[in-house]
Amino acid sequence: MSLLFKHLRVHQIFGANTDVGKTVFATALSIASKNAGHQVFYLKPVSTGAPEDADDLKIRRFAQSGVNADCLFRFSEPVSPYLAVRMEGVSPNTLPTDKTFVNAISSHIKTCAGTTTKASHMYVETAGGVHSPTLLGTSQADCYRPLFLPTILVGDSKLGGISSTISAYESLVLRGYIIDSILLFKDPYYLNHEYLVPYFAERNVVVHAVDPPPSLTGNAAEDERTTAEYYASIASTHGSSVLSQAISSLDSAHAKRIEELESMPSRSLQSIWWPFVQHGAISGPSEITPIDSAHSDFFSIYKPGDASSSSVLSPQLDGSSSWWTQAVGHANPRLTLAAARAAGRYGHVMFPKNAHLPALKLAETLVAGPGRDWASRAFFSDNGSTGMEVAIKMALRDYGVRSGSWTQHRKKSLGIIGLKGSYHGDTMGAMDACEEGVYTCEWHNAKGFWFDPPTVGKKADKVTITQPSALGGDSVVFEHLQEAYDVSKRMDSELATRYREYIHTTLSKLAENKTHDLAALVLEPLVMGAGGMIFVDPLFQRILIDTVRLPTGLSPFPVRLPVIFDEVFVGLHRLGMESTSPLLGTTPDISCHAKILTGGLLPLAITLTSERVFQAFNSTDKADALLHGHSYTAHPIGCEVANETLAIIGELKESKNWKDAQGRWTPEKKWSFFDEVNGTTAPPPTVWSLWDPGFVGELSKMDSVEEVMALGTVFVVKLKATDAGYLSNLAESTFLPLREATTTNPGDLGSVAPGRAPYSVHFRTLGNVAYFMTSLNTEAEVIRDLEDRIWGVLTSSRT
Template sequence: MSLLFKHLRIHQIFGANTDVGKTLLTSALVRASAALGNDVYYLKPVSTGPMSDADDEYVKRFAGKHKSRVRTECLFRFGEPVSPQLAAQLAQREESKVYIPSDKEFVTAVASHVRKCATHTARPSHMYVETAGGVHSPTLSGTTQLDSYRPLFLPTILIGDSRLGGISSTISSYESLVLRGYIVDAILLFRDEYYRNWEYLSSYFAEKGVQVHAVDPPPAKHTDNNTNIQLTEQFYWKIVPSNNQGTIFDTVRHLDICHTQRLEELDSMPRRTLDTIWWPFVQHGHVKTEKDVTVIDSASGDVFSLYNGHNTESSTPSLLEPQFDGSASWWTQAVGHAHPALTMAAAQAAGRYGHVMFPEATHLPALKLAERLVKFGPGRGWASRAFFSDDGSTGMEVALKMALRAFAVREQGGLKSGIGMEKRRGLGVLGLKGSYHGDTIGAMDACEEGVYTSEWHEAKGFWLDPPTISVRNGQTVISVPPSISAESEVETQSLGWTYDITERFKTPLAAVYRQHIESTLRKLRNSERTLAALVLEPIVMGAGGMIFVDPLFQRILIDVVRSSNAFPGTLSTTPGEWSGLPVIFDEVFVGLYRLGFESIIPLLGVFPDISVNAKILTGGLVPMAVTLASDSIFKAFYSEKKVDALLHGHSYTAYPVGCEVANEALNVIEKLSKSGEWEEAKARWASPQETKLQSNGVWSFWDPDFVSELSKLPCVGEVMTLGTVLSIKIADDTAGYQSHSAQKLLDVIKSSENTEDVSPIPGGSPFGINYRTLGNVAYFMLSLNTAPEIVKAVENRIWRTLSS
């Protein structure tokens, strides 16, 4: 992962093209760094071509009179003078035993060498890592260099192109670097007096705060090798003079300043943060010192790079340490951080549209996304319209407005305009205890009183106490509240069977659920508040404590609500129309494969009337929500009068950047859903009696044996998992959300210290685990493409911590 050292200033050298002078100018930087009294390390990760032309040999030859301070290295060497990918393939054809490393192995080899150099001396030192060809030249695996090296996140020097067309290639290369998040500290190129590219580029990049340094070009290559060496040496004496002055020395000093400024900024961030930022869901009284502030310098894949400069107990020489993003960045992450495909989609839409107004208008990203969600995605078979908003909470506000209006219109016999607003203030919702639909006032009002609600909150409705599912002592168990049955715990055949609604309809528990729900609704019929919608978080209530609700209870609740005589005048016999109460599925957390399914609809075997998707929708890159609605809900707002319309909207409705990113995220997710790794994970959860696994069976990315054994530990009350989610409830702790037991018990895993496993992350560094708790519940969450070896390493850390 990312590397940063106090005494070792590292820069990676990228070229705007091939033959732009990368090695020649890097040699000048090496020579100047050594002349200024630094130990200098030069690394050429991949070299192609004969040894006589090797860049590391060239740098060593022209290191100058201080070459004793210079150490050069090449990690992978191939004989053919072609691109690294092709050179490796040709070598493998000639000798089948030639091994081509993966991107992870390649980056780990580079990182290991960098760390070795960093521990070699405590003196001020410089390191230059020179890439091959242009910024998008492939590495050994075929991955473009920008993506392959990205986990290291090394500050960059771009060698510009001084030739015809070089202005374009230099700017394009710079933009490619920026799109992937690289820090470009300087641009260095030759001073060609004919094309004079440096003049234009200096002015162009000055506006961006990037310094451009130009040096005189080298002499033409002489046919006689000895003469050529002599001329080259004279060239270096000219651009790296003995008085330590000139452009190259200015560049080296500028790079030193950039390094120092980065360290100073990282070091100052905790104090500045404590002075200015108000965090969500944090009691600031518990954050006492600067070392309590987590400084995230960058992120790549599933890993944060954290600044540990305030951690005096850290044994790693790097000021950055990797930490697994164990909450998938608060539930939004789908395909890892800094995914290049999503970044490019965002840039493309930003460049084409920025943001454009949406009422009575359309644009392609929004239209494609709406059609995809309605016709081919979670709205398939029931939805007719997609309404765009900003995030999950606002999406739920929209859903509530839709449902309450549809109920009011039908209750009034189809009357729309002129509905008595005073009477409508008595509307409420039916839901489940522990539910959470967002932090806007309307979404809070759709939940009972709790830790998330505000002083202005007014709980509007009734919430049933739901039965839940968990794994205890290796056995899948249904916990039934005493308000439903005297039998508080029911063991089931297996996790898969527990989610087979069709089979479980035949069980006695189904009749118990139905009787309890019908009885409750009869009692509520004469209450002061009129129930106007059923609002559910299907399968899992996340913020309430990762509560895995019995799906049979939710399914029967929907069936009873839609057929109940507790809602006179709202039952429908027309196919496709809502009946009883409009049903809202809050799939903000659970939708789009978070639990292993595109939608929970097939698992429950019933369509909603309204549903909301967000979070994973854009892969965690930008906020966006979509509320899907059936045609019968849409018609409740359809008339010739403006007042009857859904008068609700957001400034960034159908934000083109968000729509384009969502389309690309869904493309990536669709490919993942067909991957071999997903199939292997599903197979681990299959059992002989669960032959329907491939169509509707439940599964998880977490290993079933690990989950079972974890549930048997004395400190663990229960465990539950589906898809990417792992929830661990601490034993004998009834304090709920106000508890700190989960945080205290697992706090040690946040650190990368004392880890025993070989690190599976790119770069090979030991890593900590960033996770979140909900009182006495600790949860861990994966991306949809988290590597199996990383999942295994996280499981091992959790197991060792809880079993010790």
Template sequence: MDSPVASLLWRSLRVHQVFGANTEVGKTVCTNLLCKLAKKLWRDEHVSFLKPVSTGPLNEADDYHIRRFAAGVAHKTLFQYDIPASPHIAAPASGKPVPLDNDILLQCRAYAAERAARGKGWLFLETAGGVHSPSPSGSTQGSMYIPLRAPAVLVGDSRLGGISQTIAAFESLHIRGYDVEAVLLFRDTKYQNYLFLMDYFDKHHGIPVTSIPEPPARADDADKDAEAMAAYYGGEECEAAAAQVLALLDRRHAERIDSMESLATQAHQHIWYPFTQQACLKPEDIITLDSAHGDYFQTLARPSTSTEPDTAVLRSSFDGSASWWTQGLGHANPRLTLAAAYAAGRYGHVMFAGCIHKPAMALASSLLDAMGNPRLTRVFYSDNGSTGTEVAVKMGLRAARMRYGWDAHQKLGIVGLKGGYHGDTIGAMDMAEPCAFNEKTEWYEGKGYWFDYPTVLCRDGNWSIVVNDKLGEVMTGGRTYGSLGDIFDVQAREGRGEHHQYEEYIAQTLAALQRKGLKFGSVIIEPIVVGAGGMELVDPLFQRALVHTVRKSPHLFTSSASPPPKDARDWSGLPIIFDEVFTGLYRLGRFTSSSYLGVHPDISVHAKLLTGGLLPLCATLSSEHIFHVFGGQDKSDALLHGHSYTAHPVGCQVALESVRQLQSMEKSGAWDWAKSQGWQKAEEEEEAGHANDSLVWASWPLDFVERLSRQTHRIAGVWALGSVLAIHVRDDTIAGYKSNAAQHLRDAVAQGRSGGAGGPWNVHCRVLGNVLYVMTSQTTTRETVQQIVRLVEESLT
């Protein structure tokens, strides 16, 4: 199986991609001129020309032109179609198999790697038609070639309307992350587009525009035509212009590598990293990112990772943390990029208090509809998950205080789970129990009670409910189930009475806390998975029992009679807050992780995947009953919380596009391949079209998860759900965040593989103490998962 495509960057080989602003603008003439003069000026180096896709007769093909007028330049066409039409028409009409985009990219890189192995040189990769001319598969070239990340030369249009075409082509490349190093175009005396474009690109982008004389008109006599073109290419003006462009490309190539190789040292001197003990950080530990696309970073390769004569500067690194749990639709997703550009161009940022704009309203409506929660009617926007949970608790505490008549200065806590962590701002930290994250934070004052809970693990091939020692003192020990789906079938388990001991334990604990005089204003939990607290998969029946017990037991939170709920949508006992910042929006396979529990929260918080990983935004959803608590006439009765960038249009527009894409993928069956990897029994698959809350699946094959779990000498347990894989490495000396047990496995997968057709690659992931977790995105392919599966298993041998 081929490896992912690493970008085209070597120290010795300068690779440049030539795009045209349109068809028939002179791409081949300009490329030939660059090839010819590079061969003349760099006599001791090899010069190459690559045409990935070509259409039309062979005697008119671009590499035929190179062969004829650029002696000594190596040339190759990967896919040639005789039909003179767009590749998306010519390829299927040829009767040959239509290559996938990745097939073309892999062959481009393989050819570049072969040329790089020959030593110093140049490679010019010429595209077909304009920037958005289709590839054989139908995607546009501007999007297809992004993973190669080759610096671009844009051949402008010198014809009538060419100014607009050239600027539009540049902006299409620029918005997709291409570095356009130079613009070349013919010096047309009639329209003189080059004069305007020289001024425009210099003033707005600092990019040089070089004009060259127009080639002679094509002669009817082939020999005379060849003589005229040979004379044209050898002309002083053409050579001087090409020499100017080549000198720039040569200099920029060296500057790019020098800049990347110095970034880590500069960062070590000036950057303060999050969650990093920098006293232990060395410059060589810092990973330099050149770009990202799809599931992969392009990272600076360590010299020791390859023994090739000329090592690749970059390698592909699978983004195994989904960029800290945010990335879901692939890095540099063109649709998200365009959504951001549209909103930036239409609004920029506009203040939100007392105002509304379409992206914010459309996103609010979309979220409320998709949640399927009859309680939720309001959306409060903020900037990230940490502040979003603070907003949620402000809502919940006020609601509880007002209903129970507590004094405004009454100290209130929250009810949560051990290890639960809801953000790094001071208020959010106070919702967490004392732990490594806050033990040395001067203003920390944990306010609440945090329950022990049973967890789910696959151990030695068996799916089990695990009860820790402390919880085991008051609760029956864990048990084994036939499948993860059986554990998540909470209604069937309730039918067997499995919830009774949970509810009894929860009620007795809350009663004991009440006798101590403690008061609580909200319940806040991460549904299904406790994330930062150690990637613990919580028994869903326990969380369901917690919600049910709180809601039917208002007497456990106040000593006096309290008004009953106004209706079925009103909260009871305490407001229930679900922190779905990590677990929501399909991270665990469903739009909302609350659906696994079969209960509706009064407040829920959503971020991270909300914008597909492009930029920060958070939405805190609330019930109408919570909202009305803040409806007094005094301004101080309002929810006095906000951010300068509240509901910024760019974030809302991107989030709207992200949510739509995710919902469309679910509807179209985009994840059916993952669901078929052993997670669902035949009878469950038949019920997939019906309501069945026990259906679970993961991107990771079930047999792989169970194989890992059988390595009991090294692995304490494994679980997978949705896009997440969590490997709990055995550590008999220290538990939790301070453990280093998982670092060896992390380092092993970070070594990766030296290559293949796509180049070197590895997996970049993070650990939480003794837990190594790896996440796919919602667009990750089966083939990519299989590659990572093999790498993980090899790393454990």
């Protein structure tokens, strides 16, 4: 991830186009920094063209001593790096990956930082323009982004340069780059600088313009002399010189960034009220973690090093997927551009009785996706909790309409059926759909009945379904996860019969009790998240659904109850499946989707509903309408980002990473998704995980572990505890060592390659339960390394 040193100021130099003077400015800045008494480093990661014309050699020639200039990769053809490697016949298999390439740059910067303790400057010069392709064809703006180095943009002083400079600036801004300065030449004819100085002043970016270098005459000695004189004139340390001012502003920007990071913890304690945090238990600023940036699966956090040569920024793995929102990694450029695309086209527009393409496309996609074969409408809201409030309103109206006439009193006494440990959000209506617990508040009024469900977990490498005391408290054991989740096959089992009798008897007794008219079934399918990452036996949920839908005369209720699936957490492939409906073998009447929906970029929720539920509100009377909404309903930015997220997920479903993981979880072919004998690809298993089944099985055998489970991106460890529950501190204290930066390969200096660099892990716990969650596109090597670290922590805790 990003590097930031107190004593070494590093700036990356991008160009608005090719041939705009990047190397001239890099040379002049290096000389000016040297003249100001700083040690100077220069790096050209990729050089193309004749070796004698290489930029790092020019730096050495004109800066002479005092500037350490280097290049990492050289190619002789004077073209784009991407084209140079092809023209020279370099095999793609021998080229460094983008990760390796960026790692090499990071390692070089670290080495330079370690060679000096005095105030130093470093300049990293890119090739061509902002989007010129790197060795593998990736845009430079995207390839270099993990480094997150503050940037100097060299503007274009030629015809069309105003446009190319602004375009380059906006491309970098869209990717989050910090642009500390824009440099360009003065052109006496086009005068681009006269336009760009005030233009960027309005954006708080300083533009420095200098006279261009003298034209070359063809006389090598003369050109060498006049060029040296040119550098001496513009790189003067005189306070009024342009480059002296530029150096000063770059130094100030560097110092300000560090100062802000240092002050953020104490300032935050004075002005922020964090959710789910007991402020009285915070001992001081040292407990607050400033996040400087984020990229892919990692935060870049401020953590001052012990030595002056250490970076004050450290990578930290986002082990909770930022409260379950991340789908395709932080700062994904496709999502950023989707947001910008919609913001530029629409901003926000009023939604009732209007339509815009992002919302229409999203509604159609979700109705045809997770709503396949049952949903007809999509209702937009702003987050999962309000999406569930909408779902409950829909369900209760549906029940009321189909139950005949209702007095006002009976409408107010409607309740729901759910499961103990459920959680549907922190708004009042969502809280009322849960029993009393740690998440509820003084005004909470639990309305309904909640079953204590049987749960699924892996114990001693066996898939075990543990029954609550009401069902006998015994266990049912399966050899493979696939068997436990084969609901259709288990429907005729003895356990299914026991579930039916228990559920029907319980609901019949409740129906006789008129404290609440039970009017809807609300479920978190398969996994109840905030309640403790409880994996519920899917057979129990299926039979519960079937029971509330029994025909009149057989049902405990006068009419069929509407069923709500809260898929805010589990939906859209979080558990390896688009929706839980196919696994359960039945569909809801209403479902709610959020979190993964927008890839973790911004809030949006969709409540899908059947046509029957929609018709319960459909009349000519305005009072019958669903009178619920917020000002930003179906905001185009969120809708467009959601559409792009779903498109990326569609690609991931066919990725090698997913297919390899699915193959590992196939019982008959534990390690191979591809059938090499028949040359065919087997269908993916019903349930699978990006986490390794061998790791999951071995961890389940540990004495300190009660059970483990993994589905899709989710891995959960439940520790044996005498004080089990949300308020327990066991999981937090056990896994605390993960918050310290460590590496499984301490000899590697790489700063961004997961598994090689020292990095810490950010994670969340629920009492004696620790959960870890990946993005949908987290690389296998990242997960394998995290598995090693989890294993190491639990192994160490035994000694």
